[in-house]
Amino acid sequence: MTGLTKTLELKLVDPNAHKRRKLRETREAYQHALQDAFDARCTTQTEANDVVLTYDLSGYAKNALKKYVPQLTTTYNAGDLHDDHPIRFTNEGLRLDHKPENGIEWYVKIPHHEDYHLWMPAQPNPEQRDWLEALNAGDAEMGESRLFERDGTWSLHVTATRDVEERSEVSAEERTPIGVDIGEASLVTVCHRDNHGSPTAPELWAEEGKTVRQLRKTYFTATRRLQTRGSERIAESFGDDLWRQIDDVFHRVTREVVEYAESVENPVLVLEDLTDIRESMDYGEYMNRRLHGWGFAKLHGQIRYKAVEMGIPVETVNPRNTSKECHACGEVGNRPKQATFTCTNEACWMGEYQADVNGAINIADRYLSGESRSREYENDDDSAEDGGRLTAPQDSHADAETQQATRGTYAS
Ligand SMILES: [Zn+2]
Known part of the structure; x- marks a missing residue:
């Protein structure tokens, strides 16, 4: 230590x-x-x-x-x-x-x-x-x-x-990348490949995804109703309580993600790069929703610090198409249902696959293909300014309302 x-x-x-x-x-x-x-x-x-x-x-x-x-x-x-x-x-x-x-x-x-x-x-x-x-x-x-x-x-x-914890002296190539996918249906999904290169031990936090979705929904409907009644104070404390519950779920899940990594020999946790996601914000509402609705940055932040505590390295990779490509052949397929990925390449053996697990394997594989980068060595002095863009949300209207209400009670 x-x-x-x-x-x-x-x-x-x-x-x-x-x-x-x-x-x-x-x-x-x-x-x-x-x-x-x-x-x-x-x-x-x-x-x-x-x-x-x-x-x-x-x-x-x-x-x-x-x-x-x-x-x-x-x-x-x-x-x-x-x-x-x-x-x-x-x-x-x-x-x-x-x-x-x-x-x-x-x-x-x-x-x-x-x-x-x-x-x-x-x-x-x-x-x-x-x-x-x-x-x-x-x-x-x-x-x-x-x-x-x-x-x-x-x-x-x-x-x-x-x-x-000190990190073990293992080279980057000798590490086993664990892909961490943050998504809609499953809050977090992790997967890695075994010694033979086969995807193994996928773990999905799907129940937690449901819980958080429900809490968020309750938050937006209830606070809006309380605010139209002029009960800003109640709305705020009710909101704080719901967000604390969400944070508790996040902390438990991120701890379990790091425990998963600890069970793998010479692990490296691989996340999608938030800077890249920010730059390509317009490439889809899906990504927007993931960012805002799922506290993408919050989950990443928690995984990062808990991993470092345990001496587990964390790397990031380019997120483009990680949820759309087939992990077996690289073809861009489609998702007929939220939880299903279908490969459209007729020569590919895969056909259908659990979509979040497919995403997690793609993320892990980008580490091996040399697309990863270690954020710790980046120098990004001016980044404080664009942090606000991270939260430019779909729910911006609702947010503006809650922000007003919240700011009010923070006035000294
Ligand atoms: Zn394929």
Whole structure:
């Protein structure tokens, strides 16, 4: 076991004038307290405490200052202070909330004064989705965070740590790819090929697919009805409860997916690449529905962090036509029914096949054909901005309504 630490990046989404003013107040108070403690050459936490105590700041900011100022005066021996120091908060100062039903899914609670905080929608770097899922599930620990403004945009950098297992020293070619398909009928389907190349041990989470579909349906009909009656509060808490139930199902399924991988020798989990899916959003409503309805990104994020915890590598492949091609001959076939894939190549032995399993094998095979890529080595600095597009949904109308209702109660 080793501790893996990362700085998570979140951009605050268009704070309104009131919240911008509050953020600036916090920054000014912080800056003054920092300058004061620095000028007083505080070299211990106790000394710094006496100075920052009187300022109108949250305990998280004061505690961060107590730790930070002695570092400046003793370790770095800094001469002058710049006036653009980020505001630091000690661990657990921030809180994270996830509302997958909203256009902007993530919210952060930012400490302001002693008993006062701001809940704000935030756009995370989508490459760090796995970390957010881990934090949200309590499987990663939050460390210090820093809040700052650059060119009018407020951002947060949050450090997070989680325990991971060392990966075994096995080359990519020696690994057994396990295809992970996320779908309509079956929430998740996994399959791999045995030593002779035959598809083996397919596992489908079809019941869970039904459960989640039902919960989602209940959510959209019930919240709409409650909202037309003006019961926004009830609608929100009811909605939160349903989404928590969905998340519980997701966590159980993703844990079982990783357990499946652990039962295979030298496994590598193969997922479809979300970036590619995003770029080809218009290539079908089917994909759209999968993305939005099934929390595609959420499931991927959970699988990723749980796999890394167990030392199991995760790779992604191009998703194009994984559900339409025959895994035996590569011909693009059709799906007369949701659960059935039919190969139209007359020379192919296959005929009919379970559609989700066919998809999972195609995904696994793309790893072997060299189409895979390891996301960890990609550098995608600007990706935080297009994260919002992930959730551009079919249900956008319903979402806009719930978002309005939800945002209301998050106003400070
Ligand atoms: Zn075929």
